[in-house]
Amino acid sequence: MLLLNAHPLGLEVSVFAAQSNDPASQVCGRAVLGSMEDRTDLRRYLSKLDAVTFESEFVDTAKLARCMPQNLHVFPRLEVIEGIQDRLPQKRLLDRYKIPTAPWREVSNKRDLSEVENVFENGFVLKQRRFGYDGYGTFVFKNGKADAKVLLKSNHGFIAEGFVPFKRELAISFVRSVSGAFVTLPLVQSVQVNSRCFSVHGPISHRGIKPLTQQFKKLMDDLDYVGVLAVELFDTGKELLVNELAPRVHNSAHYSIDALTCSQFEYHWRAGLDLPLPRVELKSKGFAMVNLLGEGGRVKLSYKPMGHLHWYGKFENRPGRKLGHITTLDETGKKALERALSWRKDFQL
Amino acid sequence: MLLLNAHPLGLEVSVFAAQSNDPASQVCGRAVLGSMEDRTDLRRYLSKLDAVTFESEFVDTAKLARCMPQNLHVFPRLEVIEGIQDRLPQKRLLDRYKIPTAPWREVSNKRDLSEVENVFENGFVLKQRRFGYDGYGTFVFKNGKADAKVLLKSNHGFIAEGFVPFKRELAISFVRSVSGAFVTLPLVQSVQVNSRCFSVHGPISHRGIKPLTQQFKKLMDDLDYVGVLAVELFDTGKELLVNELAPRVHNSAHYSIDALTCSQFEYHWRAGLDLPLPRVELKSKGFAMVNLLGEGGRVKLSYKPMGHLHWYGKFENRPGRKLGHITTLDETGKKALERALSWRKDFQL
Numbered sequence: 001m002l003l004l005n006a007h008p009l010g011l012e013v014s015v016f017a018a019q020s021n022d023p024a025s026q027v028c029g030r031a032v033l034g035s036m037e038d039r040t041d042l043r044r045y046l047s048k049l050d051a052v053t054f055e056s057e058f059v060d061t062a063k064l065a066r067c068m069p070q071n072l073h074v075f076p077r078l079e080v081i082e083g084i085q086d087r088l089p090q091k092r093l094l095d096r097y098k099i100p101t102a103p104w105r106e107v108s109n110k111r112d113l114s115e116v117e118n119v120f121e122n123g124f125v126l127k128q129r130r131f132g133y134d135g136y137g138t139f140v141f142k143n144g145k146a147d148a149k150v151l152l153k154s155n156h157g158f159i160a161e162g163f164v165p166f167k168r169e170l171a172i173s174f175v176r177s178v179s180g181a182f183v184t185l186p187l188v189q190s191v192q193v194n195s196r197c198f199s200v201h202g203p204i205s206h207r208g209i210k211p212l213t214q215q216f217k218k219l220m221d222d223l224d225y226v227g228v229l230a231v232e233l234f235d236t237g238k239e240l241l242v243n244e245l246a247p248r249v250h251n252s253a254h255y256s257i258d259a260l261t262c263s264q265f266e267y268h269w270r271a272g273l274d275l276p277l278p279r280v281e282l283k284s285k286g287f288a289m290v291n292l293l294g295e296g297g298r299v300k301l302s303y304k305p306m307g308h309l310h311w312y313g314k315f316e317n318r319p320g321r322k323l324g325h326i327t328t329l330d331e332t333g334k335k336a337l338e339r340a341l342s343w344r345k346d347f348q349l
Numbered sequence: 350m351l352l353l354n355a356h357p358l359g360l361e362v363s364v365f366a367a368q369s370n371d372p373a374s375q376v377c378g379r380a381v382l383g384s385m386e387d388r389t390d391l392r393r394y395l396s397k398l399d400a401v402t403f404e405s406e407f408v409d410t411a412k413l414a415r416c417m418p419q420n421l422h423v424f425p426r427l428e429v430i431e432g433i434q435d436r437l438p439q440k441r442l443l444d445r446y447k448i449p450t451a452p453w454r455e456v457s458n459k460r461d462l463s464e465v466e467n468v469f470e471n472g473f474v475l476k477q478r479r480f481g482y483d484g485y486g487t488f489v490f491k492n493g494k495a496d497a498k499v500l501l502k503s504n505h506g507f508i509a510e511g512f513v514p515f516k517r518e519l520a521i522s523f524v525r526s527v528s529g530a531f532v533t534l535p536l537v538q539s540v541q542v543n544s545r546c547f548s549v550h551g552p553i554s555h556r557g558i559k560p561l562t563q564q565f566k567k568l569m570d571d572l573d574y575v576g577v578l579a580v581e582l583f584d585t586g587k588e589l590l591v592n593e594l595a596p597r598v599h600n601s602a603h604y605s606i607d608a609l610t611c612s613q614f615e616y617h618w619r620a621g622l623d624l625p626l627p628r629v630e631l632k633s634k635g636f637a638m639v640n641l642l643g644e645g646g647r648v649k650l651s652y653k654p655m656g657h658l659h660w661y662g663k664f665e666n667r668p669g670r671k672l673g674h675i676t677t678l679d680e681t682g683k684k685a686l687e688r689a690l691s692w693r694k695d696f697q698l
Contacts, residue, residue, distance in 0.1 A: 311359030
């Protein structure tokens with residue numbers, strides 16, 4: 001989707017991909033095949049670019065830094081990605097800006113784990129520091145007792161988060177350009193099923209979003225953050241807690257392709273290339289997005305009217321894998337969601 | 350734009366292109382390079398497809414027919430393209446359905462030309478029968494006298510059309526699917542400068558459009574026409590005359606990417622693959638599109654807010670060449686057009 005949104009802007013884009021039938025390669029005439037593990041491949045690819053960005057934060061920033069030509073424009077900066085891809089510095093960053101999150105502790109060994117069991121008596125979640133997403137690398141202990149064997153499941157270390165009783169989950173994305181222009185995309189409500197985003201609808205209003213936006217503006221200015229920053233939130237009924245950050249375009253803002261006059265992908269490119277950031281404008285009063293999560297079966301797409309289908313061209317259909325999404329527009333976010341959910345039933349995945 | 354709209358539908362698309370940096374190759378990981386003149390290239394390409402369609406009607410239908418595997422699904426059918434790409438059978442087709450056009454005569458030789466000079470005393474236009482577009486192959490004789498040398502300019506023959514005093518130019522597109530579903534895109538007003546489409550805005554209403562739509566529905570049903578059919582019209586103030594047809598997606602409906610919930614490109618794919626055709630819905634009360642026509646200079650794109658930029662990735666900047674377009678949405682078509690025209694000024698082409 002980054003590439004599909006780059007072409008009409010007149011950018012000559014090239015993607016670094018593992019295979020010629022990767023989703024991104026399919027929509028780019030200038031795909032360069034190679035491995036992220038191979039320094040020669042990386043150097044060859046990076047040497048030809050004016051600017052580079054990422055669709056995933058799970059990159060080896062140290063290796064990338066060694067392979068990059070000196071003046072290559074990288075957005076967001078590698079140091080910023082590094083500080084967010086690891087949950088420990090991410091939590092410390094949020095604490096430093098007094099941005100409320102779920103209570104947390106670092107967990108590197110059995111002693112840390114015992115302490116966590118005492119502190120978070122009402123239950124906690126152990127999350128591996130790196131490479132965790134969609135519930136991978138996350139271990140839930142409802143009764144507040146953990147099996148220490150879980151520590152062997154990752155050699156990146158963990159953080160523990162105390163259970164947060166929340167009313168609903170929300171998400172928001174901020175965009176900051178090279179020269180410091182800043183826009184906020186609409187606040188949305190997300191519904192997670194089995195730790196994966198199932199649906200998003202909006203726009204949502206919450207009085208806590210204004211001060212939070214100011215805090216993030218300060219944080220992004222200080223970090224010289226460039227591009228889209230996605231923020232997942234817990235609404236406890238009293239306050240907004242930050243669940244986690246993603247230094248990239250994000251599933252929770254995929255609705256923006258159809259529901260905003262400028263999509264998150266276009267904002268990301270504009271921010272990185274220091275083009276003006278358009279005012280955020282809705283094309284409809286309400287919108288919703290429902291993910292098309294794989295079920296491991298034979299795929300049968302639905303083509304019912306009105307929903308906007310975005311199929312990603314993935315060939316492997318694993319249960320729970322994000323294979324595409326549909327967006328709907330309506331008078332309210334809830335109405336749009338109802339419609340999207342009913343259309344979702346016509347897909348066999 | 351056909352390809353950009355095919356990817357999200359989950360179609361595995363491949364383009365046959367002359368060069369790897371052709372606009373279409375840039376947005377397709379499965380570009381197949383070859384020449385439309387080379388039967389081996391064509392056969393190799395066509396043998397791997399389930400279905401094929403065209404972005405231009407200027408194809409050698411006889412050669413294509415010889416190179417096509419027997420059961421390849423081609424939309425629109427080659428016979429239909431053949432009957433429209435040549436202005437003579439196109440005019441005869443419209444006459445057969447009593448669809449009003451500018452008065453016309455076939456012109457193959459000097460004698461025909463003399464006759465035309467007598468019939469169209471108030472002036473006429475000589476148009477070569479094949480391969481004419483954007484004013485290429487069109488010769489205007491305002492005083493009704495032609496130099497017979499012009500007949501040497503094409504070996505495809507000509508038709509002559511008597512001048513039509515018109516109030517404004519309009520355009521409309523119809524879509525018909527394999528199983529006969531039929532939709533009509535909004536009627537729009539187009540402004541031509543130097544025989545090239547400069548801007549389009551809409552929606553426009555005209556009482557003549559309802560009966561015309563019925564005539565075209567009959568025509569398309571009879572021809573088993575599949576895909577988008579674009580119709581350019583003269584509004585004489587009294588009636589609507591058909592100027593010309595294009596058996597494909599068309600510049601006059603490029604606004605549809607941003608202004609309709611389903612673009613003409615998505616309609617074309619859906620029609621050809623016999624998917625349901627969504628109801629036509631506007632995302633905004635008014636819309637406008639302004640073409641970015643080359644001026645032969647050094648290109649400087651504008652990135653002002655709100656306009657949707659669609660840059661085509663063409664490398665050669667010839668004066669008058671269509672290099673891209675911008676779309677705007679507003680309360681009325683006229684307001685959208687004003688805005689688009691003012692933003693157009695920020696581009697240097």
